[in-house]
Amino acid sequence: MSTPLETITEDHRVMRRLTTALEELCRRLGEPDRPQDGELFGLILEHSEQYVERLHRPTEEDLLYRTLRLRTGEGDALLAEFEREHAAIAGLPAELRQWQRRLGGGHPDGIEQFQAALTGYIKMMQRHIEHEETLLFPAARQRLSDAHWDRIDAALAANQDELASVQADFRALMSRIGNLAPAPIGPALAQSAEPAEAPRPGPLLLEIRELSSHYGRIGALRSVNLGIGKGQLVALVGANGAGKTTLLRTISGVQRASGGSVLFCGQDITRLRPDRRVRLGICQVPEGRQVFGPLSVADNLRLGAYTGGDRKRIAQDLERMYAMFPVLEQKSHLPAGTLSGGQQQMLAMARALMGRPRLLLLDEPSMGLAPLLVGEIFNAIIELRKQAMTIFLVEQNAHAALAIADYAYVIETGQVVLEGSGRDLLQNERVRKAYLGI
Template identity: 75%
Template sequence: MLVIRGLGSQYGRISVLRSVNLVIGRHQLIALVGANGAGKTTLLRTISGVQKASSGQIEFDGKDITQLRADKRVKIGICHAPEGRHVFGPLSVEDNLHLGAYSRADKAEIAADLERNYAMFPVLKQKARLPAGTLSGGQQQMLAIARALMGRPRLLLLDEPSMGLAPLLVEEIFNAVTELRKRKITILLVEQNANAALAIADQAYVMETGEIVLSGSGKELLGNERVREAYLGI
């Protein structure tokens, strides 16, 4: 579904991504792990079009989208739940969800997707009329994921969905990710909780200083001594 070749990106003169190569197959869950500052968030931002590529190519469904605007990428099915949630605090929970479907015109299907997200995250339905800014951190993370799902993603980019959450909420978020995998949504998951991410991943990549340094199945990387020492604390 997604092929990245020699991708580079930079902030001003500072190079953040260096010749990144990555492949995501249809219906796969891909984990991307690495230390803080490795470039993981920048890679997701570059795939979604928020950050510009300075070199290389991004191919989606056989088409070059390297120069495609971010809003156009949403329309072809690339949806991004960013690090730090970034919900629209003054707007209601339900309005935030409707914003996730801004590129769609199928009202009946939008309503059905809204109910599907409420079924996955019941607390959002309970608080649908409240300002999103009044939600807890975990509830805002649920909202950020649900908002991305309202775009009907073919490729869902999840950036640190469990960051800063209590253990019970982390479990709930990972249960949701597992459910989305069962729905055959293709997912690229960036996650500091490397052990949990690799345990559910079909394939995984390790990023260091803007480069992919290791790849393999989730199971293979869980057993890799270098990964175990650097990222799993084993």
């Protein structure tokens, strides 16, 4: 995909999240006993107007549409249709904001008409995005030359100051609508996508029986039981302090078990040293990345292969990591500490994969990352799942984790309180209220 189309696609992702949040707020308007957030409603509508009018629409109309029209002539029916859609959408957010302010925070007369108008705007936005991606993009790729794309790209670069001013407000807004419209788990995955059907699990690779662990006299884990089948992606979700990280550390041997057992491929490894567990094939991507900052990216990756393997095998694995995370190859000679947070997370994952794990432990891979980087990380996890990698994913972003998990557990105060397929837990009322904000 050309850079301008990637930029427009990013705009579409933003607009999808905004319309998803509006859909949820619109649905809540029909629940008289539920508190309404009129301020948030207004902010989303205001930002929708700003984002479309100050960034997205100029990008398309002044750059892409105009360039296409020069190539195809004034009579192009496809372009005319898109311009009509833009004109129809343009003033609606401002009208809806005025209407919403008049309604106030209660449920006065006119609420049903407002809901109908808001639903119409949401559907119009969604339809316009779908039409652009399925009709306009293919036409642009076919008709425009490299020189055309270069000119559009240069014009986009000149618009960075305007982008920065809008993005500052957007980041603050995103922190408020996270539960209404969770960050996408992949660039092409819509929020409404159903989780994958759980495959038939293989024989148990990891089995936890009545596991307990303490920090001094404080119990962190209490009689935890769970199993992970070969080739499964299993998620563990829970609040801060619930015991998620402690469980991973106990599996990898960094935290001592005070009771129960950990079995890996049928072997009791409860008292085995951490380095021995790594040699058996248990590799962990720790919370907070924990890369070796002064060392180069390439050296960080080589350290992941310390358990063995000749130079040829290590070289092959390096190439495999660079293919999965191209930015690491571009920065392979730079100190790891100079990478961004998202790039360090990619490095931490690649470093663990250099050990050719039979079980990959992922601890909060999305922590502290921007929504688009979260999408990249989860795309990598999805790709590993397709390769039949066995993965135990600990994640606070419950929606994202459950959406890709074959099976999942919910932990509270050191105990597993719920379990089931990712699909089932996404629909579980207790999970929806406690972890999805629904």
